[in-house]
Amino acid sequence: xxxxxxxxxxxxxxxxxxxxxxxxxxxxxxxxxxxxxxxxxxxxxxxxxxxxxxxxxxxxxxxxxxxxxxxxxxxxxxxxxxxxxxxxxx
Numbered sequence: 001x002x003x004x005x006x007x008x009x010x011x012x013x014x015x016x017x018x019x020x021x022x023x024x025x026x027x028x029x030x031x032x033x034x035x036x037x038x039x040x041x042x043x044x045x046x047x048x049x050x051x052x053x054x055x056x057x058x059x060x061x062x063x064x065x066x067x068x069x070x071x072x073x074x075x076x077x078x079x080x081x082x083x084x085x086x087x088x089x090x
Contacts, residue, residue: 003051004032004068007058009042016044022057023048 009015016035023030032047045068048054058065 002047002069003054004045004047005051005054005058006043006045006066006068007063009044011042015042018061019044019057019063022061023054026050026053026057028053028057 007019009019020030027050029049030046031049034045036043036045051067055065
């Protein structure tokens with residue numbers, strides 16, 4: 001299952017490099033990335049090749065994070081046509 005991680009980055013040079021470096025040290029590839037900067041706040045959303053090692057990297061950095069399942073529990077390769085049809089409540 002794909003897991004999206006969201007972390008808050010400090011507003012200082014090297015914040016993103018610190019996260020990428022910690023992942024690289026564990027052999028983790030960033031497979032998807034979205035960054036949002038607003039004023040001095042920044043959030044990074046990413047998927048990786050190894051969610052377990054990603055959690056370890058974040059723990060090693062003492063970096064709080066959130067996890068999200070972008071499919072809402074539905075993996076695209078396991079979906080049926082019925083999953084795409086609106087329900088009566090929609």
